[in-house]
Amino acid sequence: METEPESRLARWESRTELPLFLISLAFTAGYAVRVLVPDSEETMREAGLAITFAAWGCFAGDYLVRLELSGRRPLRFARTHMLDTLVLILPLLRPLRMVQVYNAVQKRRDQPRLGLYARVIAYASLSAVLLGFSGALTVYDHEHEAPGASIVTFGDSIWWVCATLTTVGYGDVVPVTPMGRTVAAGLMFGGMALLGAVTGSFSSWLLQVFTREDEKTPGK
Structure with missing residues (x-):
């Protein structure tokens, strides 16, 4: 209690x-x-x-x-x-509190509007977008005037964030400042977690759908 x-x-x-x-x-x-x-x-x-x-x-x-x-x-x-x-x-990093935001809004409703898998995917996707944009701003702010920087436009920063969050890491543009590299490390871990949440939820949803279809198939 x-x-x-x-x-x-x-x-x-x-x-x-x-x-x-x-x-x-x-x-x-x-x-x-x-x-x-x-x-x-x-x-x-x-x-x-x-x-x-x-x-x-x-x-x-x-x-x-x-x-x-x-x-x-x-x-x-x-x-x-x-x-x-x-x-x-x-x-x-305020977007990380979106789970609490959703729970606060949901308490005013009788039933969730989205299923569990849809909620996980929506939360992870929106978190990735907001955190990615915030990370791009921070990296651009600290990198574009730094000596030897390869991230010199906001477009470069967006491209770098997309490659980092998706764990692709092309390496064509990289941060050179301590703050830029700190943000990079955070985005790497965040990207792995969010990507894992999305792919895991989507895979579970597919398995659930296929299981229901198999159960409906005659002779099984």
Whole structure:
């Protein structure tokens, strides 16, 4: 049975997951404006920076509220809510919380709209798109002016992210900065996990379909 702090925390999370996910999209959009808009468009760049800081402020406020509602000490809360802590430090990883977003929305409905396999594939695909775009922005931001860089346009960065997430790794463009390589390592592990989730779910669905068809075939 849930304690009172856990119950209050669960209610808060249920109410705020979707709004915070939308704010995370605004954060990504603001960061994109900051990175991609030319230096000559100073007003737009400053607006993007303002949106980014405002969104991060919302994340920080939400984290503090969760900490207070949990009734736990900060270090213990950070250990038991590693994903929340990671997202606060690196807001571009907010798409990783999409499972919680889906659960929060689904609690308001009687039955899931999508089957289990469809949910896994949809979550993994959307996560890959959002994380890939965030990774492309981060890598382009740190790479395009670095000495000896091969990722000099945002198009190069998108191409590199596609090759990395799908674990193809052509090697025609590679990051040379410490931050770029750190992002690359994260995308490699994330790509393997997401690709495995999609292929595994799709294979299980196919086996389930073929099994049903075999059961319907006369004489079997």
